Amino acid sequence: MQQDSIRPSAAEPSESLILFYDDLSALEANCPWILQMKLCEKVNFTENLASRFVRSNFNFQNEIWWVGHCESLKVLSSLMSSAPSFSEKRFLLVEDFSKSLLGFLSRDKFSKVLSWRDLQSGENFSKILEIQSARGTPLRAEHVENKRKASQSLIEGQKSLTEMVDDRTYSLQLVRRNSEEKSKSARSLFRFIYELGAVHASEEILSLLFSQAKTDFRILQIAFAFVDFSTKVRFEVLTDKYKFANQDLSSAPELSKVIRLNKEADLHWFANAVSMPVQRLIVIPLRRAGLNRQDQGTTLLFVHHGVSDAKQNEVVDFFAARAQAIEVALDKLLGEQEAREEARIWEKTFSGLNLPIVILDEDFEIVRANRFFYQDLIPTKGSEEIEQWKRRLTAGAPPFQIKVNEKYYEVHPFQITQTSEDGHFHYLVYFYDLTRSKELRKEIVQNEKMVALGHLAGHIAHELNNPLTGILSFCEILQQELEVETMKSDVAEIEQACRRCQKIIIDLMEFSKGDLSQIRPEKVHLNQLVEKTLSLVKTLTSEFERRIEFLEEDAEVSVDQSLFQQVLLNLIQNACQAMKKGGRLSIILTKSFEKIELRVSDTGEGVPAEIREKIFEPFFTTKVGRDGTGLGLSLSKRVIESFAGELSLECSEHHMGSTFLVVLPLTKEKK
Amino acid sequence: MKILVVDDEPLVRLALKKVFTQKGWAVEVAENGEEGLEKWQSFNPDLVFLDVLMPKLSGPEVLNRVPAKTAFVILMSAFAGDFDLDKAKANGADLFLAKPFDSIFSVVRLVEAHLLRSK
Secondary structure: OOHHHOOOOOOOOOOOEEEEEOOHHHHHHHOHHHHHOOOOEEEEOOHHHHHHHHHOOOOOOOEEEEEEOHHHHHHHHHHHHOOOOOOOOEEEEEOOOOHHHHHHOOOOOEEEEEEHHHHHHOHHHHHHHHHHHHOOOHHHHHHHHHHHHHHHHHHHHHHHHHHHHHHHHHHHHHHHHHHHHHHHHHHHHHHHHHHHOOOOOHHHHHHHHHHHHOOOOOEEEEEEEEEOOOOOEEEEEEEOOOOEEEEEEOOOOOOOOOOEEOOHHHHHHHHHHHOOOOOOEEEEEEOOOOHHHHHHOEEEEEEEEOOOHHHHHHHHHHHHHHHHHHHHHHHHHHHHHHHHHHHHHHHHOOOOOOOOEEEEOOOOOEEEEOHHHHHHOHHHOOOHHHHHHHHOOOOOOOOEEEEEOOEEEEEEEEEEEOOOOOOOEEEEEEEEEOHHHHHHHHHHHHHHHHHHHHHHHHHHHHHHHHHHHHHHHHHHHHHHHOOOHHHHHHHHHHHHHHHHHHHHHHHHHHHHOOOHHHOOOEEEEHHHHHHHHHHHOHHHHOOOEEEEEOOOOOOEEEEOHHHHHHHHHHHHHHHHHHOOOOOEEEEEEEEEOOEEEEEEEOOOOOOOHHHOOOOOOOOOOOOOOOOOOOOHHHHHHHHHHHOOOEEEEEEEEOOOEEEEEEEEEEOOOOO | OEEEEEOOOHHHHHHHHHHHHHOOOEEEEEOOHHHHHHHHHHHOOOEEEEEOOOOOOOHHHHHHHOOOOOOEEEEEEOOOOOOOHHHHHHOOOOEEEEOOOOOHHHHHHHHHHHHHHHO
């Protein structure tokens, strides 16, 4: 091969294949077919030659194959690296191919690295061969042209593809941004709904709305208007400083079913309600979900904001998206409120009725009862009385009376026919407490009895006193005239009996004086009065141990002195008569709030339980055969009551004595 | 000394008549107000024991009808709640006595005291 014959021309690109080799014999031995190909140049590769070759600014648009040993190629590669125009992709045929070679061979510059073995088989290169065989023929030029066109269209295709990819990327970015925004707002909505679940008042809803909305928009005020058909409007407003206010308004905003923006009437109404100018206002009507509450009006959500008209729709979207959740939350709140209200009404009516009331089912099981029923009647549940009245609860039964726990009730049963479900009925039963009225009736009867008795007693007293005067007088005359002593003592007995009669009559007459309200009480110091009275009974009480406790500070009461003294004497006399010698008589005065309490106690036998109720009845006495008329206590009671006081048997235990208690009101000091 | 006793209770009339007669005083009795008024006029007593509550005419009514009251009048009542000295004096009596008497002899002593005073 002629080394000088290498004259590649940059101006005239050769379409031929240039083959560089360093060992022709190896090439002939391994792949003789290469040598048979039409080649423009066969260049025996040496370092010098290669150097020259590269430096010659050779136009490497030609197909160039490098065939040679590894070491030679290293040299070539370094040379090529310094040749900037050497950019086309080349085949490289390497005899002793090894991976180490790849390390220094720039991939950019060598498209394929083949071993001799690859070339020997030839099969892998069949196409190459075809191409190579086509080169240099007219077909080859056509082929190159086709290739060029294909390449051109490929470039164009690539370009349009790039554009498409750009478009696609852009739209994808848009979609992504969109979906990010959507998911952000969905998350925010979700958070809102989640937090709504925990609200307990409509103001909390406003506060929640506010805190979410203010991150994106300039919100000035948010308000609810609960419009009632009774023209009452509940207006709740939250300002941007989280200041909450509520008020009842008499004028209602316009109601409609659509969202309204900056409507004149709304602006006007809202401005009035919040007492400040309003420029931008969104009004969102909220539906009330509860069927039962449909007739109770409408709720409007007002959003007073400072967002520009351009972004106004975003604010509307924000609130509209939450409207349904707010409706549900409000509905829940209103429902709870109604339930509370109903419970309160129930508490006020049924449960609050101060008489026992119960609703029973057909089997007389309690469906509902108020607390008085549980309090007064339930402790005896299962008792005979209860079972009895249950049996009497037939339809249309007239009221009947029962006695439970020492109290009398008139039972009024009503049958409630249930229109729903199974058509069963319930009983509503209320219990009218007759105890007090029975007591009152008893008192009235007692009073009437006393009045009648008073009249009778007065009459009897007069009728008896007259003959008694004569009898007593004759007893005296007889005792003077009789000479026989035994007869004298007999007459004395008669006289004594008459004196007892006289005492009875005196008591009777006192008792029959009747109208004690005519007496004129005067202010007296109780300590003094008691002391004065005690001095009268020194002899009577001398045989007993005495314990007297006066008030620490004397107090004034309004009483008739002599009548009060009679009462006190009567109580002391009773106490002394109840005791045997050596007993203890206590008279103790105490002050309790606006009252003075006077206790007269003895250590006698006590009042037996069975007669305790009767001791204040007139003519009831235990002093058989002695001088008791049975009028003392009843009269004393009437006297004390006429002073607006009370006289009662406070305690009395068998063998433990008795204590009578007199309670008198303190005289109020006039300021 | 002439004493008129007007009382519807026979035992009272009897007892008073007995003790007064024993003292030697002249005694007339009447069993009701009407009779009492008649005897007051016919007998012209110095002292009159007059019951308050009587049939026909009551003590105060009798006092009201007496034309010229010259006698010392003691009103008596078995129903002390109705009458007292003030009321008796208002009705024209001089003294009031509640029945039953503390003692029949105290009534005698009362008359004696009156006699002494009037002498």
